[in-house]
Amino acid sequence: MRRILALLLLAALGALAVWLYPLARPLARYGALPKGLDRPLNLLVLGVSPEYSGYHKRAPERFRGLTDTLLLVRLDPGANRVVVVSIPRDVWVNLPGHGWHKINAANPLGGPELSVRAVEALTGVRVDGYVMVSLEALRRAVDALGGVRLCVERPMHYTDRAAGLRIDLEPGCQRLDGAQAEAYLRFRKDALGDIGRIQRQQAFFQALKEQILSPWGLLRLPQAVAQAEPYVRTDLDRETIGRVLGFALKRPALVSLLLPGRFGNGWAVDQALWEEARRVYFEGQEVAPASSLGRVVAVVYGPGEEERAQEAARRLRAMGFRVLFRPVDQTPGRTEVLENGPGLLARDLAEALGVPYRVSGEAVLGADLTLRLGGDGRGL
Known part of the structure; x- marks a missing residue:
């Protein structure tokens, strides 16, 4: 009996080692033991668009492209919640030393540090660190997870020959592979333009969360992390990464917001609505219940x-x-x-x-x- 138990234990350890093996490189680079997150952490996640060296030929990744995806993320251990605020790329900001530009130009002009300063000035929220992610990370991680199931709400057809981008999606609930997920997230040739793209990104976040937390997703998660890791850059130190991992293991709730505003010259932020949301999600304040009459x-x-x-x-x-x-x-x-x-x-x-x-x-x-x-x- 003891021998059987010992063999079962060895088999379990062997299976664990096989499951964790893809994480060897990420752990060597960023590795830290998961710890508890002892205070809220504000991160700026920058989705970096590809640069091109020729006709629909992507240049080697330098992480200096336009940041057409900007996410202000708050990890809140007290509420066991992740808050993701999508910032439209067409918000105009005054970049120190460069004048007025759309906020997605901050990275090419001054790197992630300038993007952080621009987001802090825009939102009034202090940023503790940044994470830069290329589109290749998205493709590879989604493929490693076995795809992500999404309901495509309308036909999406668009071809950019210079960039080598072809979007060809029909309506329906379906499982998207990495290339299709990239197409879904990049499409903006509809009435809402970039705002519609942001709303699809938020639908994708929800679907991705459900996929990762499924038994099949958890089984494939180490491989997905390993595939994405070469295409991620961050200024977080190992201890902070360990605390982020420890927080993620608690399976926090997800809240995703669009920075409130309206169409105008780009995206005009509604400061009153944003201040209300900031008080609730970034400052832990309560707001009075509102009447439904006339809403x-x-x-x-x-x-x-x-x-x-x-x-x-x-x-x-x-x-x-x-x-x-x-x-x-x-x-x-x-x-x-x-x-x-x-x-x-x-x-x-x-x-x-x-x-x-x-x-x-x-x-x-x-x-x-x-x-x-x-x-x-x-x-x-």
Whole structure:
């Protein structure tokens, strides 16, 4: 019996070693034992666009391209929560020594340090460190995870011959490989432009989280980390990385926001709405519950769901809401309430309707709340 137990233990250790082996290089470079995160940590994540050395030929990665993805991320151990604020690339900022530019130009002009200064001045939030990620990291990590399942809401077709980029996605819930995920995240040839792209990024974050936390995703996670690591740069030290890893093991909740604003000369930030969100998510303050009277709810529904949308609208109007209808080509994957803000209104409406809610920048622009009528069997 002891011999059998010893063999089983050796087999388990061998399996663990095989599972962890892909992490050898990342651990050698950044390795630190997971520790507890003892205070909130604010990070700036920069998605660096590729540079080209010729006709649709990507140059070697220098991490000096435009940062068309800018994410202000707060790791909050007290709330066991990750807050991700997407900053549109078309926000105009005054870059010290360079004058007025769109914020995505800060990296080519002054590296990640200038990007950090620009984001701090824009948001009023101190940044503790940065992480730079190239598109190649995305491709390789998604492929290593076995793809990511997403519901593509509309046809996405676009070809950039100079960059060698071809986007060809049809509506429907499907599993995207690395190249398709890159296409989904880069597409912005629709009415919302870069804002629509940001909303798709936030949908991708949610899907990626679910994929990673699935049994299959956890099994493949070391390989995904190993594949992405050569295409990541950061100024975090080993101890801080260890604390980030320890925090991640607690499976924190995810809140994703779009920096509130409106279309104008680029993206004009709504400072009042941002200050409210900053107080809640970055300063730990509470805000007073808001009345639903006169608030606008956008009802998102797919083909053949018109009657269901009308019934939802009837219930919403009875609660004092105004209603906008937003038909889409693909029925959403789940029924849920979305809010790009403190989340109190979304929570109250979700409880009244008996559906889940999320704080997310995927919410429809111009509405206070978004009600998605999904194909998950939840009735309204």
